[in-house]
Amino acid sequence: MYAKGLGGVNVPALRSHNAALVLDLLRTAGETGISRLELAERTGLTPQAVSKITARLRTEGLAGEAGHRASTGGKPRTVLRLVPSAGYAVGVHLDRDELTTLLTDLAGTVVALRRRPADLGEGAGPVLDAVTEEVRALLAEGAVGGAGPIGAGESTGPGAGPVLGADRDSAPDSAPDSAADSAPGSAPGPHSGLRSGPVLGVGLAMPGPLDHRAGMPGRVTGFPSWEGYPVRDDLARRLGLPVVLDKDTNAAALGLALRPEAPGSFAYVHLGTGLGAGLVLGGAPLRGDRTGAGELGHQTVQLDGxxxxxxxxxxxxxxxxxAVARGELPEAARILGAGAANLVRLLDIDQVLLGGRVVLGAPDVFADGAREVLAGLGLPTPVAVATAPQAVAVGAAWLALAPIFGQ
Structure with missing residues (x-):
């Protein structure tokens, strides 16, 4: 419900929430766009409220016109779309032996990418030096506009996500379509090549365990010196941008969950330098109060192993x-399938998605092996491979972008 002046209601927060709902529908509609009438129907907001919100989004350059559609009566409906070039985010995948940084626009499209070797064993200081260097080089290559949140919003701290500046009361409550149609902000199309929007923040994904609220790792398997280091706050200080820290598997799961075709519940099982899972239930990642959910790799499956x-x-x-080190990939796939089966039995999920560099090196072997294990146990849950090689880094960028869309 969109309301003003109701006792006990946080009106600015409510307006921001409603703007995020609209913006997320623009995102999922893609380049074909969506009309104001459809936005009102799908959000439950009044047409007047939707017109007010979309007018502000257009003024701020976040939404633009995507054409017109025939209507059942009166003038054709204006169709609106997200303007991807209105903002950007950096995604960082800090693996045990490799560093990937990339820049995405608001739609999650990668516009710049860098990769280099890394070694978590060098310690937090030298590794974060490398991350800082790579992010700065990436932004220089991407030639984006100045850093900062969109519109009038401000970040509230090093770990805060960007705040959407679309909750101001500058537009009339019942802005007509004609007024909204003439609003500024008809920015270039998503493939124009112009990158003038601000950098909203940095998402950093790394192996766990870690505390995503405090922004610091725990005893990373094999690299205990990282425990308790203020990674998020240190990197935010170095870069002058908001930073969000999360586990690599959680980041990948978030990015996959935000696809328009994503199932409501799934497990992303990642096999690379380690083994873990990102869990999505009810369309949202399950982290747990201590970010301990999804530690699939440390299930005990052989008591005397x-x-x-x-x-x-x-x-x-x-x-x-x-098994991977011995070159026995079918055996590794069978073991991976056993872990996936445990997740299916425990959570009754809709799908298992496999990813990570080892899986992508032999996708058919791992997908077929996992399917065989599930089928042998009478579990019909489908298994697929998340084929994007930068799924974790893209998901890391979504850590910074998702709050804009209310995710």
């Missing part, structure tokens, strides 16, 4: 990576 760097024995990760 080999020791793991986490301190346990017979963990799924150590068994799977050992």
């Amino acid at each position: 080999p020791p793991c760097d986490c301190g346990g024995r017979g963990c799924l990760e150590v068994l799977c990576l050992a």
Whole structure:
């Protein structure tokens, strides 16, 4: 409900929430766009409220006209779309041995990409020096506009996401279509090549465990020196941008969940330098209060198995990576499938998505192996491969973008 002056209602927050709803529908509509009438029907807002919100979004350059559609009566409906070049985000995937940085627009399209070797064993200071260097080089290559949040919003701290500046009361409550249609902000199309929007923030994804609220890692498996280091705040200070820190698997799951065709619940199972899972339930990532959800790799599946760097024995990760090291990929796929089956039985999810550099090196082997294990247990859950090689880095960029769209 969109209302003003109701007792007990935080009106600025409500306006911002409604603007985010509209903006997210513009995002999922893609280049074909969506009309104001459809926005009103799908959000439950009044046509007047939608006109007010879209007028502000156009003024701020976040929305533009995508053409007209025939209507059942009166003038043709104006169709609006998101303007991807209105803002950008940096996604950083800090793996145990590699650093990937990329720049995306508001639609999540990658417009610049950099990769280089890394070594978490060097410690937080030297590694964050490298991250800082790469992000600065990336922004120079991307030639984007000045850093800062869109519109009049301000970040509230190093870890805060961007604040949408579309909740001001500058437009009339019942702005007619004609007034909204003449509003500024008809920015260039998504493929114009003009990158003038601000950089909204940086999303950093790295191996866990970590505390995403405090912005610091725990005892990263194999690299205990990172425990308790203020990664988020240190990087925000270095870059002068808001930074969000999360696990690599959570970031990838977020990016995959924001696809228009994404299922409501799924597990993203990542096999690279480690093994973990990002869980999505009800369309939203499940992190847990301590960011401990999805530690699939450290399920004990063999009580007397080999020791793991986490301190346990017979963990799924150590068994799977050992099979990979021996070149026994079908065996690694079977082990991975056993872990996926545990997730399906526990959470009753709609889909299993496999990813990570090891999986992408032999996608058919891992997909077929996991399907065979699930089928043998009578579990019909479909298995697919998330083929994007930068799924974690793109998901990291969505850590910074998602709050704009109310996600």
